[in-house]
Amino acid sequence: MADVTITVDGKKLTVPAGTLLIEACKSTGIEVPSFCYYPGLSLQGACRMCLVEVEKMPKLQTACTTPVAEGMVVTTESEKIKQARKAMLELVLANHPLDCPVCDAGGECELQDMTFKYGAAESKFMDLKNHRDEQQWSPVVYFDRPRCILCYRCIRVCGEGMDVWALGVQNRGTSSIIAPNKEDHLECEECGMCIDICPVGALTSGAYRYKTRPWEMKHVGTVCTHCGDGCKTTLGVRRADTGMEIVRGDNRDKSGINGDFLCIKGRYAFDFAHSGDRIQQPLIKHEGKFVAATWEQALDRIASRFKQVLASDGPTAVGIIGSNRTSNEENYLLQKFARLVLSTNNIDHHRTADFPAFASALAGKADATASMRDVFDAPAILLIGNNPTDQHPLLAWQIRTNVRLHRAKLYVVNSYPIKLRRQAAAFAQIAPGSEGSLVQFLAGNDAAADAAVTPQLSREALSQLREALKNEKDLVVIFGSELRGNDVTALINFGLAQGAKFICLGDYANSRGAADMGLYPDMLPGYAPVTSATSFHEDWVDEIPTSPGLNLLQMMDAAKEGKLKALYVVGSNPIARYNVDPFALSKAFVVVQDMFLTETASIADVVLPIANAYEKGGTFTNTCGDVQMLKKAGEFAGVRNDFECIVRIADRMGYDVHKLVPFGGGGTRADMGQSRGAQSGEADRHAVWLAERNLEPKMSPYDPTAMLDEIQRLVPGYDISRLGLLSGHDEHTQLVQITRATGSGHPELVLPSNDTLFTSGTLGRYSPTLNSVMERYAAKPADKEIAAD
Amino acid sequence: MKFSDQLEQRFSTMVTHYPTKRSVLVPMLLYIQDEVGALTDEAIHEIAQRTELSDLEVRNVISYYSMLRTRPVGKYNFQVCTNVSCLLRGADDIFEHCKKKLGIGNKESTPDGLFLLEEVECIGACSWAPALMMNYEFHENLTPAKIDELIDGLKKKEEQ
Amino acid sequence: MAYLVSHPDEVKVVSKRFGMGATNLDRYLELDGYKAVQKAISMGADAIINEVKASNLRGRGGAGFPTGLKWSFVPKQSAKPKYVLCNGDESEPGTCKDRLIFEHDPHAVIEGVMIAALAVGAKSGYIYLRGEYRYLLEIMEKAVADAYARGFIGKNIFGSGVDLDIFTHSGAGAYEVGEESALMESLEGKRGIPRIRPPFPAVVGLWGGPTVINNAETLASVPHIILGGDEWFANLGTPRNGGTRLFCMSGELERPGVYELPMGYNLKKMIYDVSGGMSKGRNLKGVVPGGSSVQILTADEIDVAMDFDSMMKAGSMLGSGGVIVLDDQMCIVRFALRVTKFYQHESCGWCIPCREGTDWMKKTLTRFHAGGGVAKDIDNLKYLAENMLGRTFCPLGDAAAMPIISYIQKFRKEFEDHLDGKPCPYEKAAEAALV
Ligand SMILES: Cc1cc2nc3c(=O)[nH]c(=O)nc-3n(C[C@H](O)[C@H](O)[C@H](O)COP(=O)(O)O)c2cc1C
Ligand code: SF4
Numbered sequence A: 001m002a003d004v005t006i007t008v009d010g011k012k013l014t015v016p017a018g019t020l021l022i023e024a025c026k027s028t029g030i031e032v033p034s035f036c037y038y039p040g041l042s043l044q045g046a047c048r049m050c051l052v053e054v055e056k057m058p059k060l061q062t063a064c065t066t067p068v069a070e071g072m073v074v075t076t077e078s079e080k081i082k083q084a085r086k087a088m089l090e091l092v093l094a095n096h097p098l099d100c101p102v103c104d105a106g107g108e109c110e111l112q113d114m115t116f117k118y119g120a121a122e123s124k125f126m127d128l129k130n131h132r133d134e135q136q137w138s139p140v141v142y143f144d145r146p147r148c149i150l151c152y153r154c155i156r157v158c159g160e161g162m163d164v165w166a167l168g169v170q171n172r173g174t175s176s177i178i179a180p181n182k183e184d185h186l187e188c189e190e191c192g193m194c195i196d197i198c199p200v201g202a203l204t205s206g207a208y209r210y211k212t213r214p215w216e217m218k219h220v221g222t223v224c225t226h227c228g229d230g231c232k233t234t235l236g237v238r239r240a241d242t243g244m245e246i247v248r249g250d251n252r253d254k255s256g257i258n259g260d261f262l263c264i265k266g267r268y269a270f271d272f273a274h275s276g277d278r279i280q281q282p283l284i285k286h287e288g289k290f291v292a293a294t295w296e297q298a299l300d301r302i303a304s305r306f307k308q309v310l311a312s313d314g315p316t317a318v319g320i321i322g323s324n325r326t327s328n329e330e331n332y333l334l335q336k337f338a339r340l341v342l343s344t345n346n347i348d349h350h351r352t353a354d355f356p357a358f359a360s361a362l363a364g365k366a367d368a369t370a371s372m373r374d375v376f377d378a379p380a381i382l383l384i385g386n387n388p389t390d391q392h393p394l395l396a397w398q399i400r401t402n403v404r405l406h407r408a409k410l411y412v413v414n415s416y417p418i419k420l421r422r423q424a425a426a427f428a429q430i431a432p433g434s435e436g437s438l439v440q441f442l443a444g445n446d447a448a449a450d451a452a453v454t455p456q457l458s459r460e461a462l463s464q465l466r467e468a469l470k471n472e473k474d475l476v477v478i479f480g481s482e483l484r485g486n487d488v489t490a491l492i493n494f495g496l497a498q499g500a501k502f503i504c505l506g507d508y509a510n511s512r513g514a515a516d517m518g519l520y521p522d523m524l525p526g527y528a529p530v531t532s533a534t535s536f537h538e539d540w541v542d543e544i545p546t547s548p549g550l551n552l553l554q555m556m557d558a559a560k561e562g563k564l565k566a567l568y569v570v571g572s573n574p575i576a577r578y579n580v581d582p583f584a585l586s587k588a589f590v591v592v593q594d595m596f597l598t599e600t601a602s603i604a605d606v607v608l609p610i611a612n613a614y615e616k617g618g619t620f621t622n623t624c625g626d627v628q629m630l631k632k633a634g635e636f637a638g639v640r641n642d643f644e645c646i647v648r649i650a651d652r653m654g655y656d657v658h659k660l661v662p663f664g665g666g667g668t669r670a671d672m673g674q675s676r677g678a679q680s681g682e683a684d685r686h687a688v689w690l691a692e693r694n695l696e697p698k699m700s701p702y703d704p705t706a707m708l709d710e711i712q713r714l715v716p717g718y719d720i721s722r723l724g725l726l727s728g729h730d731e732h733t734q735l736v737q738i739t740r741a742t743g744s745g746h747p748e749l750v751l752p753s754n755d756t757l758f759t760s761g762t763l764g765r766y767s768p769t770l771n772s773v774m775e776r777y778a779a780k781p782a783d784k785e786i787a788a789d
Numbered sequence B: 001m002k003f004s005d006q007l008e009q010r011f012s013t014m015v016t017h018y019p020t021k022r023s024v025l026v027p028m029l030l031y032i033q034d035e036v037g038a039l040t041d042e043a044i045h046e047i048a049q050r051t052e053l054s055d056l057e058v059r060n061v062i063s064y065y066s067m068l069r070t071r072p073v074g075k076y077n078f079q080v081c082t083n084v085s086c087l088l089r090g091a092d093d094i095f096e097h098c099k100k101k102l103g104i105g106n107k108e109s110t111p112d113g114l115f116l117l118e119e120v121e122c123i124g125a126c127s128w129a130p131a132l133m134m135n136y137e138f139h140e141n142l143t144p145a146k147i148d149e150l151i152d153g154l155k156k157k158e159e160q
Numbered sequence C: 001m002a003y004l005v006s007h008p009d010e011v012k013v014v015s016k017r018f019g020m021g022a023t024n025l026d027r028y029l030e031l032d033g034y035k036a037v038q039k040a041i042s043m044g045a046d047a048i049i050n051e052v053k054a055s056n057l058r059g060r061g062g063a064g065f066p067t068g069l070k071w072s073f074v075p076k077q078s079a080k081p082k083y084v085l086c087n088g089d090e091s092e093p094g095t096c097k098d099r100l101i102f103e104h105d106p107h108a109v110i111e112g113v114m115i116a117a118l119a120v121g122a123k124s125g126y127i128y129l130r131g132e133y134r135y136l137l138e139i140m141e142k143a144v145a146d147a148y149a150r151g152f153i154g155k156n157i158f159g160s161g162v163d164l165d166i167f168t169h170s171g172a173g174a175y176e177v178g179e180e181s182a183l184m185e186s187l188e189g190k191r192g193i194p195r196i197r198p199p200f201p202a203v204v205g206l207w208g209g210p211t212v213i214n215n216a217e218t219l220a221s222v223p224h225i226i227l228g229g230d231e232w233f234a235n236l237g238t239p240r241n242g243g244t245r246l247f248c249m250s251g252e253l254e255r256p257g258v259y260e261l262p263m264g265y266n267l268k269k270m271i272y273d274v275s276g277g278m279s280k281g282r283n284l285k286g287v288v289p290g291g292s293s294v295q296i297l298t299a300d301e302i303d304v305a306m307d308f309d310s311m312m313k314a315g316s317m318l319g320s321g322g323v324i325v326l327d328d329q330m331c332i333v334r335f336a337l338r339v340t341k342f343y344q345h346e347s348c349g350w351c352i353p354c355r356e357g358t359d360w361m362k363k364t365l366t367r368f369h370a371g372g373g374v375a376k377d378i379d380n381l382k383y384l385a386e387n388m389l390g391r392t393f394c395p396l397g398d399a400a401a402m403p404i405i406s407y408i409q410k411f412r413k414e415f416e417d418h419l420d421g422k423p424c425p426y427e428k429a430a431e432a433a434l435v
């Protein structure tokens, strides 16, 4: 649109036509106060805080609903305006309980801030305030009507933003009240967006209410540890007996790919971290029972048994199962440990998507993957399989918001009527299990349509869909784990022909990282086949075993047969996930690193208590390939992180850790530790300089950033901006593979987690919040979907 | 839930009058209330389904309109206007008289559930004040005697 | 049901057929029924709009916006269907005139809607009646059905090739729904929350289509303009205020009732001649000349012409035509309390100043009238009202604020007489019901 020039407080500015006055003011640094205005949500004009003077208009105008017009002359500060704002505040405060000292929002309250700024300290009213008791609407949502200022943000974010529509207004006039959808309680996705968006303390969370004051917390921005979307979350932590307890998760600073979005897991399910079930000491099994041990004892035991097995049965008798929730650095280290320290390719992880097929199909194509940000403004999106509303809440949010705000065209193909069909321009409900055939059909195999059609879905409809898709420029194609192997190749060939970008959906916080970092028996990091010479071969000091190892299920079989004698499980629960007979592992020496005594940990010989992603640094790669930094927020006494454990085991096994982790060396070492002479203080200054820039001195073998250096150097596609990463930005990797891996797929090993909004693999079971919500819904199954307005 | 044939007929004609289904909502709710006695949970769910809305959305609408109720009221619903034009012509006295005569207060029902008394806003009878509405019937230029006559008549009718 | 009155000064235009059995379609036809619409068809859209413009017809719903001008804002071309919406929500305290039109001359409303539809190119019209007007809804429904039965509405009306549907619609108790944008929301099956404007209904209205919204009396005047001519109509009234108007006289008057008088008729005469003056030997204390939403005039301010411009000059507004006459037995604080209680009850609650402002005014006035007032309450009330004025989302906030400001300005002494714990000194019964 054309630009228009307006004058605000004497300043001339040029903004695109159609811009709202409030946004135009903001763009020039003039803040117009508002409660009900919220960018991206529908306009209300209800709070009347944003009144400004517009020349030639007799009345004050609401800046939030007035689009700029050429030549408009606006005043945002005058006696008249000041008085209007003050009066508005006096009126909201008249019935406000003024319980700021105990209110959760105290210190972070928009009403407080505005009262501070515009003043309404003197109370003109002497009559009784209207009172209503606080209500609990769900395990996570509490509502306190007297504090509510009726800005309707909660209703809008729930309806327009989440497409849940669980909140409404009831009654009218002064009895107006925000109401939940099921008489006295909520049945919804429990995302907590309503709480987050509430400018005052009317909506509070069961997890956080009355726990602490905002200024008593330290706020750490890190990445959610649940699904594969990689929402940024700001964790509020404070001291507790066991370390630093996480008391709150939100994303008010809107700095991440998720803007202000978080789902129930990101917002509340950090509470597993302080679950009473957490292991706090290493455990060694003694006569069938776990006995607490010191770290030294446990590590010694592990190292000596690994060495023994290697000596007696060779490297094929040891195996490693890695994790979808440990950092890239840890995963990279783990596979390097397998290949160099144990000299084995017996390494695998719980695969939730066919990333190898994806990488292979895209081989040599840079710029062919879409980032999470791309989903927000792509003009057209094709979604095949998966149910993002449950499994990828942020992705679903991005899609919905894009459709709502930018009118993106969404095409949904699914064998179920998933909720996102409500945003779809076209929805094809194909026959169950026919996603592959559908893709073959798209790719040009007309006969393949037979499998996908249903009585409700005609062949013509499919042809129309194919034609429509062919005409979409800048299409983003998103697909779930229903598509594997050749179907992935077919889809990608179809899309590449018209310049589409792709997203392959995997389930956990770092599934993509686990895959990219080479937790495969036949692939090194970057999906490089173990069989051919790569830069890893050149770079690593020791020899890489060249024959492919055993995959996860093969390792289990080998253990059962007594061929696999030692198994090292890092942050994974294969026994439960793959439904493995626990006795299969009874002959092997099993080491498990975990937070909890999971099904797998309970049959281990040694269990090491481990820190989770909220308690350490490192990086995660989300399912789109966006890399983000983890920052240590919480702390739990007694645990160590996986990185440290792996390094220490290698060390105890007599391996030179310098060959594993490229720490130290370079120029930084010389100026460290000098307390006297010309260089004294240098180390401190250097440390301060590093800390200021969020850099860490890579002086320690436990320093994951040292590993990140190597990842960036060696793993194709990971040469992303380090500065961006360090500043908390998400950096999109390229999926560029060195060579096309052949026959590496093993699509049968892909096992989607099928998590719902309220589950999160094994981890979710230890979240009191998720459990309480699940209990609620188990007791009272929610209605099916709620119709959109 | 099925309504009477007449109401079903009304509904099916009415939905054809508007480009969106929910447009029938406000009048339909009133008609349902007239027939069922109140907007019960069941009735709300039914109309929500038919208009493709959530029950919540229907409740939001109901609670906005002062004539719509979720709980049954008296068989004879006395709504006395006390707004300014009526006030000027003694609406307070009229209302007091109704209270005494029926033995109930504002927004209360007689124990037999026959009568409900309510003070309401202007009903559009200002030039014929004071006035009340009984169900949908206007009674104007009221005097205490007229009220007695009306109430006694209804009581007598009930006794038969 | 409603009683008819008459006075020699009346000029019966809209009320011409009152009491003449015009609900019966044949009778209506005898009384020139459906002639105007046929004439309008032959005139064509532009000519209709020009005629209405020249007639100086101004909206009878309250704001007095020139009707022809409003119609001319509707775009000629529109991707979405256009609509005409007749506002029969009549809920302004003191107003009971549309009721008579629906009761006695329903077809005139239909005809008015039809002409408006022809003027703007709408294919459907809706007649919205407040929920309390059930008996009128039945009359209107029958009138519409009769008109359909004769083919006056429906397909190809009067052989014009134009299809035009008209539907009736009932509200369910909400004053705010009379506000035009809230009216559309209500018709769409929603809570009666007003819409953000612009866009105005003439451009984006019902279901997104351009919509003309007019008061029932406004629309009922239109057929008479078409038949009698713009000049005739304009000359009935005063400059820029064409025609006649139904005035609803209420209060302790000898002959209260609804009278049709020319625009610009003198208010004092309206009270003392037409309505027979004060009854029960009372004296006039003040007049609220245009429904409860407008400023009060004191006894010595009522020698004024009742048209939109003159009333504005007199410091009040012609509003909805509800002339409420206060006698000396009415305490102004009590009156203010009742008015405020109304707006507090009817505020939709959307915006802060109206929702909170009306509530605190009501609370303060309740206590004040009961003898619990303190001196600063009077200024506080004024402060509240002044800070609502012009800052609310829709004009209901203004409607609640303007009268209060005028009561305090003009009757401050009566407020002060309530101070110091004194029970209301102006009422026979000091126990004046607390509301
Ligand atoms: C709070 C409020 C209530 C209103 N109530 C009515 C009403 O009951 N009837 C009516 O015709 N206009 C009412 N109006 C005026 C309408 O908004 C609108 O101006 C009118 O229907 C337009 O018709 P007119 O131009 O023919 O007057 C009300 C306005 C406001 C602000
Ligand atoms: S002024 Fe505000 S609260 Fe009052 S009726 Fe209008 S929109 Fe609703």
Ligand code: FES
Pocket: A033, A034, A035, A036, A037, A044, A045, A046, A047, A048, A049, A050, A051, A062, A063, A064, A065
């Ligand atoms: S921000 Fe403009 S009215 Fe609320």
